Amino acid sequence: MSKQTKIQDAVAAIILKEGPAGVSTTKVARQVGIAQSNVYLYFQNKQALIDSVYQRETQRIISTTALTALADSRISLPERIRMYVQQVYDYSLAHPGSLTLLQQIKSLKGQGMALTVGADDPNNVVGQLLTAGVTAGVLKPLPINLFMSLVFAVIHTHTTNVKNGVTAPEAVTFDALYSLIWDAIRLA
Amino acid sequence: MSKQTKIQDAVAAIILKEGPAGVSTTKVARQVGIAQSNVYLYFQNKQALIDSVYQRETQRIISTTALTALADSRISLPERIRMYVQQVYDYSLAHPGSLTLLQQIKSLKGQGMALTVGADDPNNVVGQLLTAGVTAGVLKPLPINLFMSLVFAVIHTHTTNVKNGVTAPEAVTFDALYSLIWDAIRLA
Amino acid sequence: MSKQTKIQDAVAAIILKEGPAGVSTTKVARQVGIAQSNVYLYFQNKQALIDSVYQRETQRIISTTALTALADSRISLPERIRMYVQQVYDYSLAHPGSLTLLQQIKSLKGQGMALTVGADDPNNVVGQLLTAGVTAGVLKPLPINLFMSLVFAVIHTHTTNVKNGVTAPEAVTFDALYSLIWDAIRLA
Amino acid sequence: MSKQTKIQDAVAAIILKEGPAGVSTTKVARQVGIAQSNVYLYFQNKQALIDSVYQRETQRIISTTALTALADSRISLPERIRMYVQQVYDYSLAHPGSLTLLQQIKSLKGQGMALTVGADDPNNVVGQLLTAGVTAGVLKPLPINLFMSLVFAVIHTHTTNVKNGVTAPEAVTFDALYSLIWDAIRLA
DNA sequence: TATGAATGAGTGTTCATTCAT
DNA sequence: AATGAATGAACACTCATTCAT
Incomplete structure (x- = not known):
């Protein structure tokens, strides 16, 4: 499973558990097990991530x-x-x-x-x-x-x-x- | 109109305009015309305010x-x-x-x-x-x-x-x- | 001496010592002895501070x-x-x-x-x-x-x-x- | 034109357009059309690059x-x-x-x-x-x-x-x- | 009741640098 | 020689909350 997908999955999971306001790059990265800054390797910014x-x-x-x-x-x-x-x-x-x-x-x-x-x-x-x-x-x-x-x-x-x-x-x-x-x- | 009410109105207006993530005590206080800290005179915390x-x-x-x-x-x-x-x-x-x-x-x-x-x-x-x-x-x-x-x-x-x-x-x-x-x- | 002035002095000192690229709100605040976020109590943003x-x-x-x-x-x-x-x-x-x-x-x-x-x-x-x-x-x-x-x-x-x-x-x-x-x- | 030269040219162009604070390896590499990490093949670090x-x-x-x-x-x-x-x-x-x-x-x-x-x-x-x-x-x-x-x-x-x-x-x-x-x- | 000053934790984002391939 | 993936530290900035006055 690609890391893009993993990140998206983490976002989806967080939204379902805590609502959309609960999404933060920190939390997403922690859930995927990567450094926070890595999120920006795969998505240009948070909005683009959520949109995706x-x-x-x-x-x-x-x-x-x-x-x-x-x-x-x-x-x-x-x-x-x-x-x-x-x-x-x-x-x-x-x-x-x-x-x-x-x-x-x-x-x-x-x-x-x-x-x-x-x-x-x-x-x-x-x-x-x-x-x-x-x-x-x-x-x-x-x-x-x-x-x-x-x-x-x-x-x-x-x-x-x-x-x-x-x-x-x-x-x-x-x-x-x-x-x-x-x-x-x-x-x- | 009591200040409690004014604050609640401000929150409602902000939510309708910018979505729930747009609510911040700063913005609410500015809209009501009071000091930011005053919000806490009327509501214990932000969650209580939104709940109200x-x-x-x-x-x-x-x-x-x-x-x-x-x-x-x-x-x-x-x-x-x-x-x-x-x-x-x-x-x-x-x-x-x-x-x-x-x-x-x-x-x-x-x-x-x-x-x-x-x-x-x-x-x-x-x-x-x-x-x-x-x-x-x-x-x-x-x-x-x-x-x-x-x-x-x-x-x-x-x-x-x-x-x-x-x-x-x-x-x-x-x-x-x-x-x-x-x-x-x-x-x- | 007002805190505004202290902050401005710190900025001036840093610029003279390390050049303008060396100015960061963290460094300024540390030099003044306040929390970093406090800089924003006195100046709207970093640019406004430097301009001032x-x-x-x-x-x-x-x-x-x-x-x-x-x-x-x-x-x-x-x-x-x-x-x-x-x-x-x-x-x-x-x-x-x-x-x-x-x-x-x-x-x-x-x-x-x-x-x-x-x-x-x-x-x-x-x-x-x-x-x-x-x-x-x-x-x-x-x-x-x-x-x-x-x-x-x-x-x-x-x-x-x-x-x-x-x-x-x-x-x-x-x-x-x-x-x-x-x-x-x-x-x- | 060697790649060293191209990189240096990019740095010079950026400095003239955005000031010295605008120089970043990301921007330089993008302008030259190489991977960011390649900058380090030709210069030991950013300071050495600018010095050069x-x-x-x-x-x-x-x-x-x-x-x-x-x-x-x-x-x-x-x-x-x-x-x-x-x-x-x-x-x-x-x-x-x-x-x-x-x-x-x-x-x-x-x-x-x-x-x-x-x-x-x-x-x-x-x-x-x-x-x-x-x-x-x-x-x-x-x-x-x-x-x-x-x-x-x-x-x-x-x-x-x-x-x-x-x-x-x-x-x-x-x-x-x-x-x-x-x-x-x-x-x- | 009201304020303004203060703060620490948090946000998204960028960056220089490293390394396996 | 070249890449892309990775990272940790830094950055500017916002926020909820507290407290002395």
Whole structure:
């Protein structure tokens, strides 16, 4: 594992344990087992380091996601929307803390806006998908970032519940969770 | 206006402008127009100060909320749930930034858990209301913090949209927003 | 003696001993006997501190100098020019290191230009005096900063000679030194 | 061009642009296009590097100067002195920044003493020349470093004037400049 | 109640120097 | 000859907190 990666991992761990304000180059270096100044061998400054952690995390989600399928017009809109939610769900469960991490880093900059997963992909496939859903009369005529933050909130809370042992993994199926989301956003 | 209040206001303003990491006694004191050390006359330390801002904010929401009505069994469950959401909605629009503020402070401590408005009231009236809804078969059989975070996310995002001029105030009515929420949580 | 002054004195001493690159807040604070962070109670940053030392030094020269007499048209130009040189000379001998200090600080910023004593006084009395001398045909028709740097160089070198014991104080009188300067600049 | 030379050139350029405090092995290496650590292949440490730049610069002046002529007793003293000044003048105009460079490096070490061009040549030809001038009653009976610093100051200021566009090159001839110097130092 | 002076621990960042390859 | 990785010491600067007045 490269040292870049180790450093990024340390940052992620610290953010999840102590919040984004707890990140210091000293702490990061100590956790990795290198000299503090070494952090600057791999990242130009602290902000670049934190940004890179954010980028890495979004990139992971995007690369796990079948973006092409989401844009495939041969699949029906409801099916594609379900695919999108399912992918976020799967990723979130497989990588607990990932969504929390993204939210924390965003909040560090004072951006209180709820995070919208998928909004960072290069062609904004998710945005186009949801917009298409609204246009086609499949989804409620509301700003799509409402949908995105809803999806994020529900999945994030569920994942955290599972991670914290509040909810047993089998207690809430994806179908149950998706009915919550789908009932919310679909045009009745 | 007492100096305690002025200090808390300064903290809230700073958090909203620069994020929670931007709060320092120096900056707060400068904004209030007092000596830096005076902050410690009113608050034991910085953490107590920030906590007090959080307490004050939740207290405001609760005191604005007709908690007794929410617990009034003479009113139907769906009606009470709608009241709850409406109250959060009204408060959020009347005090833009309030929800953001709460989220920011929570994230400062590394508590990535989505915020659940109403969970802090003394008798957990909201929790009891939603639990009753689940038990009565009115709401989907899911953990109620899923509902809470959904409500928070939707209202918060909408409020932020309005504040940022992304959404015109009349463009999205409360009814439209509530249909999103109610469709989500109600048992079909 | 105020702490501001003590700090400035420490800076001056360090510059004279180790050159301007040797100035660090740590060293300054240690020399004054205060905590390093205290330097920032009295000066906004290191640059402001060093600038203040420079200002103080020029101010001292100016306040020692009878500027009004230099601008007094009832006195002949040669006499006034001699007064100007004498004043710089007197000051320089009374405050050995002062000119060195000014030169060092200027060179810190990469301004290789020879220092021109008196150029910092509010109304540029010296500049006007020398310009008048040129116009009146008393001085050679050359850029006046040549004259200024000549005066500075000669006096500075002489003072340093005295300070270092290279030249005995009586060995070179002011008259001898001034003949060097006056012969140089006067129109034959 | 050898890499030693390239490194020295980089150092000189940095000193002239940012002052002596701006020199760092990182910056030097970047400018040359080599790895930072390579600097230590050619120079034992930073001080040795800077010293070498100083040495090289003085060596250049000396080698440009017809030292033998300056010591040639068949030429009259005034003529030889004029030759000396002319040579410094020519060199300084041909290599603008050279004198500045020397002054900067000297000041780096806290040696506030005005620089005396020619004092570094192996046999101190210039010193002997000026001393001879004093002994012979050609020059004023003053310490010869006064003369040297005067020559340096005048030429340096003039060169800088020209480089900065303050003085047009033709506006001040060498003769005009030399009259300033010669009038100063010659015994009336 | 209010202040200003003080401090020590901390921050991010740069640097000269070393060394294995 | 050349590199890149590594490091410890230094730097300017900020901060939360204390205390005498």
